[in-house]
Amino acid sequence: MTVLKETIQVKRPATEAFAYLADFTTTTEWDATAREAAKLTPGPIATGTRFLVTCAMPVGSVDIEYEVAELDAPRKIVLRGRSRFFDIEDTITFTESGGTTRIDYQAQFDFKPLIRPFVGAMEPGLRRMGKASLKGLKQALDDRFPTPKLSGEDATADKLVLPKLARFTRLGYLRGRKRWNPVSADLRGKHVVITGSSTGLGFASAMELAHRGADLTLVMRNKARAEEVKRDILAETGNGNVALEIADLALLAEVDALVSRLLERGRPIDVLINNAGALYNEWQATSEGIERTVALLLISPYRLTLGLKPLLAAAGDARVINVVSGGMYSQKLSVDRLVAKEGEEFSGATVYARAKRALMVVTRHWARAWRQDGIVVNAMHPGWADTPGVKTSLPTFYAVTRFALRSPDEGADTIVWLAAATEAGKLSGQLLLDREPQTQYLLKGTEETAAERKKLLKFLDAYAPTAGATAASMPRAKAS
Structure with a gap:
């Protein structure tokens, strides 16, 4: 013995x-x-x-x-x-x-x-x-770890397209985790709001954050699926502190109604995770007259986050996490091309990437503007993850890459890290993959001008929440 x-x-x-x-x-x-x-x-x-x-x-x-x-x-x-x-x-x-x-x-x-x-x-x-x-x-x-920086190896890879894309695979995840520090921060009593938590990255994030003790508010479109998710979380983690909010976040009237409910409840928000998204392969406008990709991926999180800012500020040291996509590396911000118009040639992947590029610009803007409010704002992209959305919206890509795809848990890891890790609270305005800051521009000529950033903010300012906003009073984008 x-x-x-x-x-x-x-x-x-x-x-x-x-x-x-x-x-x-x-x-x-x-x-x-x-x-x-x-x-x-x-x-x-x-x-x-x-x-x-x-x-x-x-x-x-x-x-x-x-x-x-x-x-x-x-x-x-x-x-x-x-x-x-x-x-x-x-x-x-x-x-x-x-x-x-x-x-x-x-x-x-x-x-x-x-x-x-x-x-x-x-x-x-x-x-x-x-x-x-x-x-x-x-x-x-x-739990006294330094804030991460882009490693020398990855700084070199960031200048080259193929090594950068290799980092998006499961192999990139396995290599990246060798450098990680423990995450022992306790989340009990922390209020985390997650949009789009029915499947994929959102569901994986919700499950892990519940396991770590967080109090969750989960926002989903489908009530039956939402209730199933809540039961699954309780059964696996024993965490019963899960509230459900039903909202179609492509509709700004429902965004406003959600904001009103959360403001009325009055509970400060420690972490807001803007994850809801979808890639549409055909052009369609919402019932409010906005092309649905830009409505769901950009205008909705913009309006939701601004609406919930009082609850984020009330928390002290709050965190906003915007889920973007590596596809944004292919696009340069252009406000004139941001909203796809009916009748034009439509590429769902391109429109998706443009919206995510714009959300990254908003992330950096908020990080600077909200520093004095004690709110840090970062974006992450999950690499190439095996989620239902990828399988249905990008079937050719899925067929070619499925053996190299990350699991939803692996893709969601950086979301959880940004929400939980003590050192993550010291970062703001960053794009992260595998818990490390990344370059925000990969291809030559994709960095926007300061004038284009101002143009984007002016465009979005028309969709900023106002007291008593209704569907009738919302700005309506032209459908054609």
């Missing part, structure tokens, strides 16, 4: 440290030996929950299947694991005093008979790994 014991002290409440460690998939963030970790059982973490952790150890790569044997919040966690080389019992206790928490971590190994003759030689290595792992845990819980 080999027993390893380590103790650390962190300036965090025991409840927060306990919540972070109870999810044993976080071992990859702080354990020096953990390479992969996954939760095997559905539902909230509880006694009986199982995890699979792949570790690099002196005996080689080892898959350990853990089961939560005891979960006494926020005082004690006991996990029992089995592998082909040993059985293990991890006991973690939390003692809070004077604003700090002492964490005592004990790992008890029972090696299989074939391994026992070599245990003496392995023990020094095991103890070194134990110390390194607890050092990593302390760093994770101390």
Whole structure:
């Protein structure tokens, strides 16, 4: 029997440290030996929950299947694991005093008979790994990481089209995550509003943020699907703090009605995630006379965010996250070409990219203008992710790239990071991919002029929310 014991002290409440460690998939963030970790059982973490952790150890790569044997919040966690080389019992206790928490971590190994003759030689290595792992845990819980910058490797890639596009794939995600820091920030009590959360990136973001304890307001068009999403989140995370708002955000009257409801409720918004979107392959105007792509992807988040600004300012240190697309790299801002007109040759992908380019310009404008209000505004793009929207709207692209596409969870990771990570609150006006700032212009000649930016803001100013706005009083874009 080999027993390893380590103790650390962190300036965090025991409840927060306990919540972070109870999810044993976080071992990859702080354990020096953990390479992969996954939760095997559905539902909230509880006694009986199982995890699979792949570790690099002196005996080689080892898959350990853990089961939560005891979960006494926020005082004690006991996990029992089995592998082909040993059985293990991890006991973690939390003692809070004077604003700090002492964490005592004990790992008890029972090696299989074939391994026992070599245990003496392995023990020094095991103890070194134990110390390194607890050092990593302390760093994770101390949560003092620098704001990320574009790495030298990626700064070079950003100047070249093909290396940049390679970063959009799942391989780019796997390479990028090697540089990531832990995210142990506690989201309990934080109010997060997410638009377009029925499937894809929005659903993945909502599930993960609920798992981290956030109070969610989810905005969707379909009431039946919204209620299903809420049930799924409760079943998987145990988080019942999920409010639903039903609104078709392509219609500005419904945007205004949503804003009115949230303002009347009066709860400050810590994070607003503008994710709702769709790529349409045919031209169509909304019932309000606006081409539906620009209505949903640009005018709607513009009007919604301005309308909710009082609740963002009331939160203090609020965050706005605009979901854009790598496709915007192909487009230069042109306000005259922004709204597609009926009868013109229509490319859904191009119109989509133009709207996302404009939203990126708005993101930078708000970041500068709202700094004094304590609101940071950033944009992210998910890379190429395997979502229902991509599959249905871009079938040829999907068929060619599907083996390289990211999962929705991987595509949504930077949304979650921007919402949760402490250091993300120090960024503003940035475009991020895989938790790192990116160049905002890739192709030569795609950077707009200052005059064009002013022209965009003047165009959008006509759609700024006003008290008592109604569909009849809204500006109407010409359909032809």
